[in-house]
Amino acid sequence: MMKLSFFTEDLLAIILARLPLLNITTSKLVCKQWKSIIESPFFRQVFLSHHQNSHSSWSLMRRNPGEEVVAHYGCKVWGLERSLGSYVSSFIAERLEAKKKVTRLWHRTQNYRVLAYTDIGLLLLYVTTFPADQTYYVANPISKQRIKIPTPRTWHLGFEKEEFWFVELDVLFRHARLVTRTKDGVVLGFKVVLVNTRFNNTECFVAFTIYSSETGSWSFKTLQSTLPLVSLNLLDPVSLSGNLHWLGLNLDRQEVVVSYDFYGSDDQCRVTPFPDLGKEPKFKRSCTASGGYLMYMNIFSKYNDNGCVEHKLSVWRLMNRCQPFPKFIEGDALISNLKFV
Template identity: 25%
Template sequence: MQIDNLPDSLLIEILKRLPCQFVLRSKTVCKRWLSLVSDPFFIRCFVHHHQHDVNHSPPFTLVHQFYYWHHHVTETACRKIHAVSEHPILQTREFFLDFLPCFQHPDPWPIRIVASHGDLVVCHDNKLYSHQSKYYVCNLLTKQWRALPPIPGRHVEDDMAIGLVLYGDEYDLPMVSYKVVRILKLGSRSSHLISEIFSSDTGEWTESSLPCPPSIRRFWQFRTSAVTVNNALHWIINGNNGETVIVLDPFTGINGECRLIDPPLELKFEMAHVCLGTCREKLRMSTIKGVHPNRMLKVWELQDYENGKWLLQNRICLKEMVFVTDYQFDMLEFSTNLVLSFHPKDGDVVYLRCHNHIMKCNMRKGTLEVVTKCLGDPTFVIRTLTVFPLVHPCWPSLTA
């Protein structure tokens, strides 16, 4: 029997057992397969089958977009981003953002990624001196995107704090529900935090006002993008008593809830080079401390989320690390050794940036592996760092 003669029910049973990358490619076989694979019923069958596979572990992608602190990114830099991926499709693909509509304009504007959660990212096309800048929610794997509507009465402000939260029952496949949150920079006399929230369920932006914790009632500045865990957004922020973690939960109460989590005592007043992230759905912090040649990599995990209790998980000296490939150099001679991200599932793995290299560090094995090189800049500082960890579900999230 030719495969074209198979009934849909049998074809579904065959296709749902294939890896996702082969099923996605099968859309190009014929119109029938495209219709079948795109049907929500097939997607639910596929997800149900693979979620019960004990050997399945969602692939991880680390996206790193470098931008210059002293000038706006060039067209080349803003179109291409660096990535380290476990996904079989993304391992062989260069990352570009030129599938977004702003690049169809004869004079493309700088664009950068500003937030992520799950396998989706939020991109912002930063048209200078314009009130028409837009946000896009994108899937870098499928190159699917959705343009968000303009924010009523607002224009884009520099260093805006942005976050993305995916939610729902298994993200309500095949479509996902999500919220994009912007927090406005406030002055020293403000006692409230103003957030603007876009909901994919309503297709609209709403504005909320939340009381600020007293310790941050002065001029403050958010660090990089939000870390999403427990359906809440987390940023490192400077306060009256050193830097801390601010938490915004857009689902609690009428307008949401805002609170603080103190960092480990050792980091209270020196969080300039601290990485905030998640591993196995728990918040983590990490930094590289000390001076050459005894620089130490340290990792803390938040064991008690409600009471803010941290536990030191790892402490390892960089000079004791061993390179697992022939490509190696003396990383200790560089002062820009930074922790970029945690692996979302493997608690032993963190990713480091040393000068112009991104390295995979296995703390249990004591090994280092150079995974990619990235753009260099003599004025490189922590505030030029934008890192976005993506976790790919068994079926890619749709944004439309």
Template identity: 35%
Template sequence: MDIQEMVLEVLARLPLKSIARFRATSKTWRSLIDSDYFRDNFISRNSSSSISWSIIQLQPHKLIEIIGHHGCKTWGLTRSPGSLVSFFVETTIRKLQVLACTDGLVLLYVEATDGTPMYYVGNPMFQEWFRIPLPHFFSLQNLQRLQNHKRFSDSGLVTKMQNGIVVSYKVVWLLTHDVGAKVDFAIYSSDTGKWEGRTVTCLRSRFWLSDDKSIALNGILHWIHDCTRSFIAYDFYGGHDDDQCSIITFPDTGVDKALLWFRRTITTSEGYIVYFNELCENGNRTLRVWRLVTYINGPEAWQLFWDVSLVSLIELGIYYFPVVMHPLNSEIIYLWSRSQKMLILYNLRTHVFSFHEETADDSKCMDGCILSFNRCSKYMKNYYFPAVTFSRNHLIFSQYVLPRWLQRLPRPQPT
């Protein structure tokens, strides 16, 4: 092993926060660290290591990190990811909204003091921001009218990954219609630096409103909408010979809704879309967790991989509702108890659980990271959603997960 290989071997044992500092010191260090060999070595060595991430509250349109995880091995951060997000723009602004977080990237809407709208995609960890040009087929007046339209949404962000690194992204706007079965997309691509318009078939678009949030995974946006028993998905990096949205029915659709304990929502874990709910049959409550394995609508779309009773919590008199699954470990579910005002981490395989109070000092969670709270109780008291007749489905929480490598922000090639 030569000296360079020894240096790279030592570097690969450091957290990404330290590696980023070495990278910034000289061109030589940057060249070594940016090599495919070192990147692949680091990712392979840390493939099972914990990563910093946050639980994001999605109502209203703001990046509100209510629960953060830091001190994780891969990055070695001393603060939660949300506390490190900052944004600077060359003009005075009166409004800033975080519209979406996907694979370490963030989509921002910024409004200047004169009312000029601006959109930015950025990598907050490296303070890289790129201003997205407005579509040439929308005038400024048209955009302002659309922003007040109940069926317009500008909060879509999807990515394309290679070897765990974002190599491309797309910003997605959508407009649905009161009648018909069509939805219009405006799509900006970092590959071309241009917008394109696309009209696709969506059989249930009339249920789809601008305040319905989406989750991005593997280049696909997933929208939960209204009172229906399904959700909508569209692959923005797929071929789409038929140009049609996928309609995915929830796996418990045939169950009497009176037996469901919570309103329907989705999350992500270990690279899958995940749906969970509790059923109460004959006085017994069981938590069932499914993962989406195919986008063909029907029973074969879902795989049931947990069917357990959280009787140990119920016997303690703890009333809870599910928040998200751990994004990297599908054995762990995050629950919130409104009565005790605390977070519950529950391992569905071992049935081991732990309590974490917001008022207590930061504590370690099951993956070895340190938990921190940010006015969590204030938001949770508003978002308890029992399953009641005619209740709306909601996407309430999302996860902001840092990448496994020092990815740079993709930019369009100069013309």
């Protein structure tokens, strides 16, 4: 039998990458060499490549209340025995219980609210402590790690500039969102984003207040160009690859996707019309993230030549999202005898 010492580090990385994640974590304790191999960028690339077709865990969450609607978990490769939603709820419950011992002494109450979920699993929490304390936390509910981020001062919100935009601070703070920058599954940085808008006839002015993990401070930024919008929904944008994607209405009151790259050099938002504007969808238009893309799907009903109703499921993904004029491309599936619940 050949001893492991005869294997090169690259070959050991290929062998170890075939193991489930839980076994890999345990393997780091074997020796310093294995720990170094497992923490290397090469191993990370091999692991992701080998398991690219395995189904990672995911949860579909309701915003208010923050409940889990449906979930997929239990894949041996990724090693999660519970749903992601249960990790989120238990993490918040543990934090509240820990704070009770402190806040009870001072007759103070504390409330945790999940403001944003990201495609890589990080959360943005908004914590209010009665009567007036407010703060953010960027948290990993699996590892239970968190980073405290103070709310910005009023001058960071542009209140001392000529373009004074009145907004209720608590409402603005509760609309904060989170974007991340990653490489090969490793988080390189994150930004907490507050958005403020002002409409003037056919123009939409957009301003961002941004906390960067790289600088450790807040900054204020106003987009130089206005957007041809009559409405911009700041609730529940999709966070994906450093971008935020909101829903809005253009000047023709058509539904569009408004996107901004917080790690790009472009100073403009991109406005992309939905691809099915000439049709009547079954469900309200909305987007989600899947496989690194922004996805949109809906169902359309029509009568065939036999007079029967056919339900067509159409799925689109946003292409060229880094270009000035991205577009959706479509893939179809025909569903017979579809029943809605």
